[in-house]
Amino acid sequence: MRRWNGWGDDTITYPLPASAARFLEQLIGPGTPPQDVRLEEAAAAVPPSRLPVHPLVLDSPIERIFHARGQSLPDWITLRCGDIHPLPDGVAYPSTESEVRELIGYAAAVGAGLIPYGGGTSVVGHINPLPGDAPVLTVDMSRLSGLKRFDDISHLATFGAGITGPDLEAQLRARGFTLGHFPQSFELSTLGGWIATRSSGQQSLGYGRIEKLFAGGKLESPAGSLELPAFPASAAGPDLREVVLGSEGRLGILTEATVRVTPLPESENFHAVFFPGFEQGLSAARQIVQARLPLSMLRLSTPTETETTLALAGHEYLIGLLERLLALRGVKDNKCMLLLGFAGRDAVIKTSRKEALNIADNCGGIRAGRTLGSRWHKNRFRTPYLRNTLWEMGYAIDTLETATGWDNIPAMIEAIESALRSALENEQVHVFTHLSHLYPYGSSLYTTYLFRLASNPDRRKVASETLRRWQTLKMAASQAIVAQGGTISHQHGIGTDHLPYLPAEKGKLGMAALAGLCKQFDPIGIMNPGKLV
Amino acid sequence: MRRWNGWGDDTITYPLPASAARFLEQLIGPGTPPQDVRLEEAAAAVPPSRLPVHPLVLDSPIERIFHARGQSLPDWITLRCGDIHPLPDGVAYPSTESEVRELIGYAAAVGAGLIPYGGGTSVVGHINPLPGDAPVLTVDMSRLSGLKRFDDISHLATFGAGITGPDLEAQLRARGFTLGHFPQSFELSTLGGWIATRSSGQQSLGYGRIEKLFAGGKLESPAGSLELPAFPASAAGPDLREVVLGSEGRLGILTEATVRVTPLPESENFHAVFFPGFEQGLSAARQIVQARLPLSMLRLSTPTETETTLALAGHEYLIGLLERLLALRGVKDNKCMLLLGFAGRDAVIKTSRKEALNIADNCGGIRAGRTLGSRWHKNRFRTPYLRNTLWEMGYAIDTLETATGWDNIPAMIEAIESALRSALENEQVHVFTHLSHLYPYGSSLYTTYLFRLASNPDRRKVASETLRRWQTLKMAASQAIVAQGGTISHQHGIGTDHLPYLPAEKGKLGMAALAGLCKQFDPIGIMNPGKLV
Known part of the structure; x- marks a missing residue:
């Protein structure tokens, strides 16, 4: 059954190896396991x-x-x-x-x-x-989650918007197709949610963001119905799909969506390459994506994320072996890991893999084969379960993200990470970042930060002090993103948490245009009030 | 100097070979050269x-x-x-x-x-x-046409929106880059115009439509300025770039635009393949684009367009030779031509060319080498000059376009072409079509139609009768497109000519949303009134 106060199915856990717990304790101190309320207690308090x-x-x-x-x-x-x-x-x-x-x-x-x-x-x-x-x-x-139409000539599938990731992929796989949209929330999130929040999947490099995959659909709003036809492309005025994408429930409720699907790849594989430092990894990642090679994924971790990922993985012996082998080739303390994904026709994969790995070689990368990439692929939806484990150990983990041009990437990482590291007065914050959605003209940055839950016998005080810590951290990072010229969200959306920072990128006239659109679809203001604008 | 009443520079002509003139005369009858007004006469009548x-x-x-x-x-x-x-x-x-x-x-x-x-x-x-x-x-x-900023790390270039295609490419080529946006109007059209009308270039398969290339910019409107930041991607609410794209001057004036540029390809080449019939060509084109091979272009002509193209090209001896060679291999009267373009890294081109040509082989295609493709590439901006020649011979030529799903392509071609062929009572109309912008989920269709100018000693009567013929033809084709479920424009936009057909695809609420946006940016209604909505 789904957890009511945490991530995912309650039969699935992500136990942390003892070595990983020690690693964390050294970084941010010992955690104090909190006393969570039980569902029955919470239910009794519902008005x-x-x-x-x-x-x-x-x-x-x-x-x-x-x-x-x-x-x-x-x-x-x-x-x-x-x-x-x-x-x-x-x-x-x-x-x-x-x-x-x-x-x-x-x-x-x-x-x-x-x-x-x-x-x-x-x-x-x-x-x-x-x-x-x-x-x-x-x-x-x-x-509202059924497969309504499947067109194997035009490679279009129409679903009820409430279908979850696994159900959608199961329907498509049975027909030899995939949508290729795999956000970390895949197991629980829905097609309609992806569209309403401009979601991006882990293989967006190959399959595209939801903006590209969403061909058309139906929206029910207080002002009436809007039907978006699934043309392959159109020059007939502004694209209303792009107004519905990211509308976060403010315009109406998306009831069905037609998506562009792809035949299942002939094969799919993931490779890891280690670089002696972040600069080399960044250069390789940029050169590979700017070479327009048909990869399905690139993901580059900073040295701190690389170290943390290897530490939390457990497998001390194997990781130690890997680290010794890398050290022999000059890749030591500042090493950073690049994952490369390939999916599609065998001949195309073969060529693009060769070209991409050559670029990596030229930047000083050491090829580490497929094991780490395959592990990442196998466990990619498991990571959120770690949140449950950490919370129960007394640790809070949160992530935030932005996107910016390549020229701005190093300064942006520095701005976000240093803002987070120095935000709390008497608490350590462990911060690390990766580039997860790479474009020829820039990249998303995904930053994870860990800090301790407050320690107090009174559950309410744990809550208020932990919330205060989070608010301080979130504000510091958001302000850094805005000051450094990034978007306030590359893939999570606005909701309430990013709302104060939206005017910085949309401008006064842009905000008025968004508010005007909401008014047009929802003159009485009942749709998800208080979100987005 | 630029022609004031026709296409392009007046030192450039496109003379039609005698054989081509005979071909046309056989199809739609002899033309009567019209007596055009001189510029001085027209100027004298200006109020x-x-x-x-x-x-x-x-x-x-x-x-x-x-x-x-x-x-x-x-x-x-x-x-x-x-x-x-x-x-x-x-x-x-x-x-x-x-x-x-x-x-x-x-x-x-x-x-x-x-x-x-x-x-x-x-x-x-x-x-x-x-x-x-x-x-x-x-x-x-x-x-307003200068290069304002060039970022060779993020591959972004910012231009004044009034820059023309050749000036823009010259600036980029000097730096080793290209935008890769080559609409047929390339020689004269501008970056701002491409954005305002959602233009699509001939190599959109490789480089993307203008929607993908336009990263951000500045719009001046009666309600103020709108700045669109050039993020690589964003989930921060609806994308206002997509509201400016296709806004056709209704929201304001785009003063500058930042575009995503690509390093010049290592090499570029174009191949031709002939198929014994349209069905085989269509199947090959669809399979190639659905294989997601990294091509820069696909263009498939119907048998009538193939025949017409070869006839108008002149070179009777060489074309005759080609046709005899194709006939020996069973490709005769219903032959249709597929052009395939490749641009990028040599290794990737080699693989994708092999894969694409193999698919073509399996569909019964006969490879015809690079000559026809290279000719097409060399002459691709010359075709509009043919309009001048034809007009002076007494013929009108016009084009129209749509896009629809693959499952609807054969029926759409039939609907448009038969509507045009039967629209005029006592005049023949020569109609042919190609697929020029192919997507995994459908294609654009580009239909050309030729008919005779009215013949009358009174210039005004030539005008009114020729206009009547055009209106009849345009309405018949537009109605066919709407009835068959296509978009009223894949690349030309709405303007005034497509305005009556826009509500069919935007819907009542969608039209109200567009009108509301115009009102937001232009409360007093001075921006390009009467266009788009």
């Missing part, structure tokens, strides 16, 4: 619903708690300290478009806010009810 | 300007005539019959952003409409003044 009765609306405390928060660190703090408010007043599971329209009509009539809910995996507050007088109805899209 | 004096505004009849029309067939009819109204009342050539803002302020103050003007190559009426009481000021962007 009555403010929504009038409707046959589609459920209002049990459990339903409401399960839809109360996403997966951000503040969301976890709220859920685990048990002081969960505000909550949605009700949850509906529409199973047809007409039920979605009915729910919009109901919300408009009773003056309720409507929150579209996909997998509930937002890490920036997209699906959280905000304080206010109006009741809130969360619309869980999980029942 | 006084309705604009108050401003130091930046020129109002000579010649300036106004040169900016009066684009390159659509109705534009030619208007210019060549001499009955040119309405005209812009003035033309300004701003050379700074602040002059652009000053002109917007001036237009707002005097209640004038403002038409941004790039290369004047629109074929759908984008830059034409429309009848009305308000005076019209055309803003020629040719002086």
Whole structure:
């Protein structure tokens, strides 16, 4: 069963090897395991619903708690300290478009806010009810999740927007296809959520971001229905798909989406290369992506991330062996790891692998074969489970991300990491970064930071002090990103957490244009109020 | 010097071989060369300007005539019959952003409409003044055309939006780069125009459409300035670049644009393959593009286009030889030609060429080497000059285009071509089509149609009857495109000519959203009124 206050299925755990625990303790000090609230206690504290009765609306405390928060660190703090408010007043599971329209009509009539809910995996507050007088109805899209059309000539598939990653890929794989969209949240997140938040999958280099994969669909909004035809391309005025992409539930509810699919690759493999320092790795990564080679993935870790990844992996003996072998070839303390992914036709893979690895060689890279790459690929959706383990050990882990031009990458990493490292007065923060989505003209940066939960016998005080630490850290990093000229989000979206920083990149007129669009689709202001703009 | 009433530089002609003239005469009958008006006559008929004096505004009849029309067939009819109204009342050539803002302020103050003007190559009426009481000021962007920044680390270049294709490529080539954007209008059209109309270049398969190449820029609008940062990608809400792309001057004037550039390819080559019939060619083209091979171009002509291209090329002896050789291998009357372009690293080209040609072989293709491909590449910007020659022989030539899914391609070609062939009661129409922008999930279709100018001693009657023929043809084809589910434009935009068909694909709510955006940027409605929405 899905964890109500953490990541993923509760039968899956990610135990940390003892060596990894020692490594962490040395870096940021010993953790104090917190005393989380139990679901029954939290449910007992849920206030009555403010929504009038409707046959589609459920209002049990459990339903409401399960839809109360996403997966951000503040969301976890709220859920685990048990002081969960505000909550949605009700949850509906529409199973047809007409039920979605009915729910919009109901919300408009009773003056309720409507929150579209996909997998509930937002890490920036997209699906959280905000304080206010109006009741809130969360619309869980999980029942609108079937395969509606499959066109094996045009390579297009139409799904109900509530379909999760695994269900979508299972439907496609049965037909010999893949969408190729694998965000870290893949196991739980949904097609509609990917579109509404401009999600990007780990193999976006090969398959494209969701912007490229989303061909068209249907949106139900308070002002009516919007149908986006699935043309391969069009010059017929501004592209309304791009207005729906990233709209974060503010314009309406996406009920179905047509996506562009790809035949399953003939083969797929991942290689690791180690560089003696970050500068060499960065140069290789940039040269490879600027050579426009048809790779499916590039991922470059800084020396600190490389060290941390190897330490947390356990396998002390094997990692030690690897490190000794690398050291023999001059790759030591500042080593950084580049993962290269290839997928597609064998002949094309062979050529692009040779070209890419040659570039890496010329930058001083040492090839480390496929083992680490295959491990990464196998475990890529497991990493979020580590959050559960760390929390229970008394550690908080959070990530943030941006994207910027290649010329700005070193300065941006320095700005973000130093802002985080120095943000807390009496607590150590362990910070590391990788480049995970590379473009010929720049890259995303994905920074992970670890710090200790507050230690206090009073659960509420643990919550408030840990939240204060997170707020301090998040603000420092966000301000650094804006000051250094990056986008406030490359893949997580805006929600509430990034909202203060959006005007810096959209400008006054741009913000007015976004607000105007919301007004056009939702004149009465009931769609996911308080998010995005 | 640039032709005032036709295509291109007046020192360049495209004479038609005698055999080609006979071919045309057999198809649609002998043409009657029309008596075009001279520039001096047209200038003498220009009414006084309705604009108050401003130091930046020129109002000579010649300036106004040169900016009066684009390159659509109705534009030619208007210019060549001499009955040119309405005209812009003035033309300004701003050379700074602040002059652009000053002109917007001036237009707002005097209640004038403002038409941004790039290369004047629109074929759908984008830059034409429309009848009305308000005076019209055309803003020629040719002086805002410098290279402002070049970042050889991030592969980004920032230009004044008025720069033409050749000037832009010259600047980039001097630095070892290319934009790779080569629409047929390349010699005259501008970066700003490409963005405002969602242009697509002939090698979009390799380099991407302008949507992909346009990283950011600056727009001056009546409501203020909009700056679009050049992030490599962003999840920070809806993408405002995509609102500016295709905005056709309705939101404001793009003053500068940052584009994503590519190192010049190690090599570039074009191959031709002939298929015994269209079905085989279509299957090969689709399989090649769906194999995601890194090609720069695919272009598939129908049998009629293949025949027409070979006939108009002249070189009777060589073409005859080619046809005999193909016939020996079973490729005869219904043959169709596929051009394949490759650009990039030698090793990647070698692999992708082998893979692509193998697919073509398996579909019954006969390889015809590089000669025809190289000829196409060399002459690709020359084709529009043929319009001048044909007009002077008494023939009108026009093109239209759409895009649709692969499953719909054969039916779409049939719908468009049969609508055109049967539209005129007593005149033959010669129609042919190619696929020029191929995607894994569909293709653009580009249809050319030829018919005779009306024959009459009275120039005005030639104009009105030829216009009537064009209107009949254009309406028949546009209705066919809409009925068959295609976009009304893959690369030309909306302007005035496609305006009636836009609601069919945007829907009521979508049209309201577009109108709302225009209102947001241009509350007083002075930006290119009457176009797009």
